[in-house]
Amino acid sequence: MTDLGPAARARDRRVVVLGSTGSIGTQTLDVLERYPDVATLTGLAVSGSRPELVARQVLAHRPEVVAVSDPEHAEAVAAAIRTALAPEHREAPALRVGEEAVVELAGSLGPGDVVVNAVTGSIGLAPTLAVLASGARLALANKESLVAGGALVTRAAAPGQFLPVDSEHTAIAQALAGVRPDQVARLVVTASGGPFRGRTRAELGDVTPEQALAHPTWQMGRVITTNSATLVNKALEVIEACWLFGLPEDRVDVVVHPQSIVHSMATLVDGSTIAQASPPDMRHAIGWALAHPEKLPGLARPLDFTRPATWTFEPVDEGTFGAIALARAAHRRGGGAMAAYNAANEEAVDAFFAGRLTFWGIVDLIGCVLEDPALPHADPAGGLAAILAVEEHARRRARELVAAGEGA
Known part of the structure; x- marks a missing residue:
């Protein structure tokens, strides 16, 4: 020990x-x-x-x-x-x-x-x-x-x-240690890009659940791995960052970083950017949260800067992966729209694995649910019950759309 x-x-x-x-x-x-x-x-x-x-x-x-x-x-x-x-x-x-x-x-x-x-x-x-x-x-x-x-x-x-x-938000929290909120210009959340980085929508029309689960970097559960393939997971992390760090969604950027070494960054008002980097290992984030404010010695292996390495960064292809833009719009809308987004996605992932929805039908279904004119508005004063009511409506509407063949 x-x-x-x-x-x-x-x-x-x-x-x-x-x-x-x-x-x-x-x-x-x-x-x-x-x-x-x-x-x-x-x-x-x-x-x-x-x-x-x-x-x-x-x-x-x-x-x-x-x-x-x-x-x-x-x-x-x-x-x-x-x-x-x-x-x-x-x-x-x-x-x-x-x-x-x-x-x-x-x-x-x-x-x-x-x-x-x-x-x-x-x-x-x-x-x-x-x-x-x-x-x-x-x-x-x-x-x-x-x-x-x-x-x-x-x-x-x-x-x-x-x-x-979460590797991304733990990274931001560590980057902002000792930084006043008014000194933060933007946050940059990194994404591996998932198993389908660089492919077009047309090339992904017949994706199977097995292919969606073949993440190049992380070993995760079924839902999170599928969300990483659609970039829904990154969309959720953008909104999570808004709540954690008190910034509007238009000041939280996403960049694709396939090596998954830089876990996220913070750009300050003076133009400098602070990044947290480590090999991809969730024990960093877990240990940080368990022992905070202490560090656990020898928790995971460090980076070896004596070996040649290349880190690359590229923009998200939002024309192919529309989940992030959809989440930004839902967050701006408020009133429980992000609860509906998440609930619809959970139903869509289940339908995808059951063979009742295509891979691209997942994000398309979320968009259809959010467009439902009957979607309830969650009054913040309604507490948990109001959120659950929005979720239940979204789940029911998602199931109806799947049954009607939407996204199939």
């Missing part, structure tokens, strides 16, 4: 990981295993679709509570945990079931503790709000919380209460 030094030791800090069997969740547990002085794991939340992995995590980390959001998976998870713990005659953690159980676990800690929200999709918004209400620090990997409910989240958060777990 690496000695963190007295300032970084936090044995009394508790941590809960929501979405522990996903990409970010498993890497978070890896960081906690390597740096046990950072925090003590007390709870896990999972969908339950991978019971054997949940059991291995329980065996390795001994959480007090496991919340399973999908009741259909609860018994399989309980049985896997019992089997894993039987040889050691250990008592199983408390098992709680249902989406409300996840929200309760998210809000169960307090000041000085950390909750990592690595849930995928807008279902992560309610747990995010529960964490903020509890006073615990939120390490936010669920970008949909800010995309769908940015006003709710920022209004509920105390200054510095939540930190992004």
Whole structure:
């Protein structure tokens, strides 16, 4: 174990990981295993679709509570945990079931503790709000919380209460350390370009789910990887940056950087640009959010500047990849339009994998849903319920359009 030094030791800090069997969740547990002085794991939340992995995590980390959001998976998870713990005659953690159980676990800690929200999709918004209400620090990997409910989240958060777990936004936050807001001219969010960089729309008419999942740089879950292929993921990150750093969308640029070394940049009013660079490894962002303001020594390999290397940057082909422009317009529109954007995309990705929608039908469907004249307007005073109403309408409209053959 690496000695963190007295300032970084936090044995009394508790941590809960929501979405522990996903990409970010498993890497978070890896960081906690390597740096046990950072925090003590007390709870896990999972969908339950991978019971054997949940059991291995329980065996390795001994959480007090496991919340399973999908009741259909609860018994399989309980049985896997019992089997894993039987040889050691250990008592199983408390098992709680249902989406409300996840929200309760998210809000169960307090000041000085950390909750990592690595849930995928807008279902992560309610747990995010529960964490903020509890006073615990939120390490936010669920970008949909800010995309769908940015006003709710920022209004509920105390200054510095939540930190992004995202390579791009972690990079910007580090670049802006010590920089006054009035000194920031623009932000530059980098994108790998995904597996279809350089191709035209005509060349991508028959893309399969397997091709969409072949990301050249990152290993991620199905939804995020597909979003990276359509550039929806980058569109969501633009809006996330607006909420995190208090800038309008027209001051957040996107540039394609295939090497994924420079994770994002900030251009200051004097014309200088500050960039954060590291090999592509999400443990940088995870460790930053868990141990902040400390750095975890030896967390991931550094860049080797003794070897020749070339970094390239190029503009996004927005004529082919229209997701970013569509998100900018939805953000300007407000009233829950970005909640509708995200909900429509989640439905579209499901339809794509089910063979009921083409690859390009994903972004086209989002546009059709946003054009629906019956789309509700979410009054900020309506809180979470107003956002959920917009989402439900958007999902229903997206399913209707798919059934009618839109994008097929």
